[in-house]
Amino acid sequence: xxxxxxxxxxxxxxxxxxxxxxxxxxxxxxxxxxxxxxxxxxxxxxxxxxxxxxxxxxxxxxxxxxxxxxxxxxxxxxxxxxxxxxxxxxxxxxxxxxxxxxxxxxxxxxxxxxxxxxxxxxxxxxxxxxxxxxxxxxxxxxxxxxxxxxxxxxxxxxxxxxxxxxxxxxxxxxxxxxxxxxxxxxxxxxxxxxxxxxxxxxxxxxxxxxxxxxxxxxxxxxxxxxxxxxxxxxxxxxxxxxxxxxxxxxxxxxxxxxxxxxxxxxxxxxxxxx
Amino acid sequence: xxxxxxxxxxxxxxxxxxxxxxxxxxxxxxxxxxxxxxxxxxxxxxxxxxxxxxxxxxxxxxxxxxxxxxxxxxxxxxxxxxxxxxxxxxxxxxxxxxxxxxxxxxxxxxxxxxxxxxxxxxxxxxxxxxxxxxxxxxxxxxxxxxxxxxxxxxxxxxxxxxxxxxxxxxxxxxxxxxxxxxxxxxxxxxxxxxxxxxxxxxxxxxxxxxxxxxxxxxxxxxxxxxxxxxxxxxxxxxxxxxxxxxxxxxxxxxxxxxxxxxxxxxxxxxxxxxxxxxxxxxxxxxxxxxxxxxxxxxxxxxxxxxxxxxxx
Numbered sequence: 001x002x003x004x005x006x007x008x009x010x011x012x013x014x015x016x017x018x019x020x021x022x023x024x025x026x027x028x029x030x031x032x033x034x035x036x037x038x039x040x041x042x043x044x045x046x047x048x049x050x051x052x053x054x055x056x057x058x059x060x061x062x063x064x065x066x067x068x069x070x071x072x073x074x075x076x077x078x079x080x081x082x083x084x085x086x087x088x089x090x091x092x093x094x095x096x097x098x099x100x101x102x103x104x105x106x107x108x109x110x111x112x113x114x115x116x117x118x119x120x121x122x123x124x125x126x127x128x129x130x131x132x133x134x135x136x137x138x139x140x141x142x143x144x145x146x147x148x149x150x151x152x153x154x155x156x157x158x159x160x161x162x163x164x165x166x167x168x169x170x171x172x173x174x175x176x177x178x179x180x181x182x183x184x185x186x187x188x189x190x191x192x193x194x195x196x197x198x199x200x201x202x203x204x205x206x207x208x209x210x211x212x213x214x215x216x217x218x219x220x221x222x223x224x225x226x227x228x229x230x231x232x233x234x235x236x237x238x239x240x241x242x243x244x245x246x247x248x249x250x251x252x253x254x255x256x257x258x259x260x261x262x263x264x265x266x267x268x269x270x271x272x273x274x
Numbered sequence: 275x276x277x278x279x280x281x282x283x284x285x286x287x288x289x290x291x292x293x294x295x296x297x298x299x300x301x302x303x304x305x306x307x308x309x310x311x312x313x314x315x316x317x318x319x320x321x322x323x324x325x326x327x328x329x330x331x332x333x334x335x336x337x338x339x340x341x342x343x344x345x346x347x348x349x350x351x352x353x354x355x356x357x358x359x360x361x362x363x364x365x366x367x368x369x370x371x372x373x374x375x376x377x378x379x380x381x382x383x384x385x386x387x388x389x390x391x392x393x394x395x396x397x398x399x400x401x402x403x404x405x406x407x408x409x410x411x412x413x414x415x416x417x418x419x420x421x422x423x424x425x426x427x428x429x430x431x432x433x434x435x436x437x438x439x440x441x442x443x444x445x446x447x448x449x450x451x452x453x454x455x456x457x458x459x460x461x462x463x464x465x466x467x468x469x470x471x472x473x474x475x476x477x478x479x480x481x482x483x484x485x486x487x488x489x490x491x492x493x494x495x496x497x498x499x500x501x502x503x504x505x506x507x508x509x510x511x512x513x514x515x516x517x518x519x520x521x522x523x524x525x526x527x528x529x530x531x532x533x534x535x536x537x538x539x540x541x542x543x544x545x546x547x548x549x550x551x552x553x554x555x556x557x558x559x560x561x562x563x564x565x566x567x568x569x570x571x572x573x574x575x576x577x578x579x580x581x582x583x584x585x586x
Contacts, residue, residue, distance in 0.1 A: 060337075101340075101369055109340060113364045119330045120365055123337015123345075126322065130298070131341075150361075153330035161322075 003209045006076060007037040008266060011238045013072035013085055015262045018253035021089040024097065027242060027249040028142060029069035031173040031206070031233040038212040039138055040073040048078035051105035057135050058124050060109045062117020063142035063171065064098040065251070070107070071095050079106040115148025117141065118168060122154055125163040125226075136220070137166045144176030146187045152197065158226040159198025167219045168199075168228040171206065173235035175246045194228045206231030238266055275442045279435040280378040282414035284309025286421040287346065291317045297425060300335050300347045302328045307437070308348040308378045328358040332373070336365035339372040344425055350384075351377040351393030351434055355400055366430045367403040374424045376433040380410070381522035382550060382567050383438040383472065383560035392555040393434075398527025400432040401500040407431045407453060408499040410521075410529075412474035415444035416497060419451035427453060434471065436522075438560045441475045456503040462490035465578050466510035466517050470496050470529045473520040473548070473569065480520075480574035489578065502532050504540070511541035516581040518546050520574055522564075525549040544584035546577040 018024035044057040087093035094103040098112025109120045121139035204215040219227035236242025239262040242249045305311040314321035324331040335345035354377035411417040469477040481491040519530040530547030
């Protein structure tokens with residue numbers, strides 16, 4: 001499978017998992033699918049057979065509600081069997097509604113209460129520097145999440161400590177639960193904000209995997225300061241009725257009928273076995 | 275001899291820093307007050323002053339701990355427990371990471387800074403968290419032992435220390451501190467006074483006063499509020515028939531609350547709680563505040579007489 005096909009597969013898993021669970025967050029999982037694909041299937045060094053490999057790159061998913069896309073990527077990478085995905089949100093499952101590092105190998109930090117992941121990512125980046133290790137830390141945040149004050153406390157820490165081994169990615173899908181981010185509490189100009197906090201800012205099309213990878217390559221080269229990639233995305237990407245009505249699918253799973261329609265659209269991508 | 279528990283923290287942290295290169299320390303712009311400054315000076319590369327950002331401090335500590343470090347994070351008790359409570363819940367308690375939240379300026383003896391800086395609720399909100407161990411040492415000697423134990427213990431811990439100079443009640447060699455095991459400091463038949471923090475010394479004073487009236491008190495230093503020493507509490511109730519708790523904290527949800535929970539389910543005896551009533555503090559000298567807010571040996575004596583009367 002090429003990366004585009006993998007991203008398509010992750011999207012199929014997201015739809016099937018959330019439909020099976022009859023709850024979950026498909027919209028913000030679909031918007032992050034290409035970013036996660038670029039990270040787990042190209043950019044990051046990690047070993048599914050040895051999740052605690054000390055030299056691995058770390059991924060902190062601060063927007064913990066996008067759990068389905070991460071579970072899909074971990075299972076497709078080989079951390080656990082793909083058929084376990086259907087246990088999402090079921091009692092006793094390791095696939096908690098929001099990611100839990102104690103429950104599932106491969107999860108680097110528990111999240112779900114928004115705004116906290118970047119601080120933890122900073123801690124990991126500081127530890128890497130202390131131990132003179134060259135692994136990198138990647139942290140995915142939501143755009144709505146940037147309304148949390150702690151994000152900016154952490155942003156100051158990253159630049160003050162010159163954490164050039166850290167790259168943050170904003171899944172800039174422009175929607176939050178209650179409406180458009182610009183209507184609820186505008187975060188723009190977002191690039192200027194990060195820049196004024198001492199970060200090197202990049203922007204890319206968050207659904208063009210080649211462009212995402214190219215941007216990662218540029219970010220890695222930056223020395224002396226942290227890097228942030230504002231990945232412009234579409235909430236619900238890949239499923240037409242979710243793209244047009246993203247607010248209906250932030251924290252609501254597709255019905256079985258909607259699942260069929262969504263899968264029909266997503267299965268246009270070849271190499272999919274039902 | 276008088277010594278502040280925060281001073282013992284600073285001293286012990288410095289010693290531990292020499293012995294264990296894996297220890298890192300974070301502070302939120304209060305290192306001179308929390309006494310982490312001596313560690314900072316000796317090991318600048320392992321000290322992180324996070325500025326006025328307690329929430330970020332706890333998250334960063336969690337990231338360091340997730341990478342194998344033993345992270346001590348310090349600030350005042352109000353901020354360490356309240357301001358960063360959700361962070362402690364989310365990335366320390368839930369994750370079971372090796373973060374020690376060691377706070378100073380617990381309780382009303384924080385003094386002149388007033389109610390905003392006097393944590394009288396922190397024990398209650400910390401012990402409500404799953405996976406959290408909560409310890410309130412009685413004096414400087416015990417604090418040294420607690421901090422050493424914290425460095426050995428793998429998991430989240432909240433340690434509450436004081437700003438004020440308080441009497442040293444232990445001798446180095448006779449302080450047998452173990453997490454979760456209360457220490458019987460004095461034997462007595464009529465009542466058990468169970469205390470933590472600076473109120474342990476006050477409880478001993480009260481026991482002296484009561485001894486003059488032929489009332490003998492068992493005095494217990496219940497330094498670990500969670501996991502609570504259930505066995506010892508039940509034993510105290512069964513053997514003395516009455517219990518008084520004493521803490522420099524609200525009577526709601528702290529040591530008194532924790533002891534009451536054990537008693538009501540296991541051994542119901544007359545009980546009274548000495549502590550701060552359901553109120554905020556105010557500015558003032560620590561010794562004056564202790565009197566005004568009812569944290570004296572006299573209050574403990576009154577409480578003991580109250581439970582003894584109910585025993586009959």
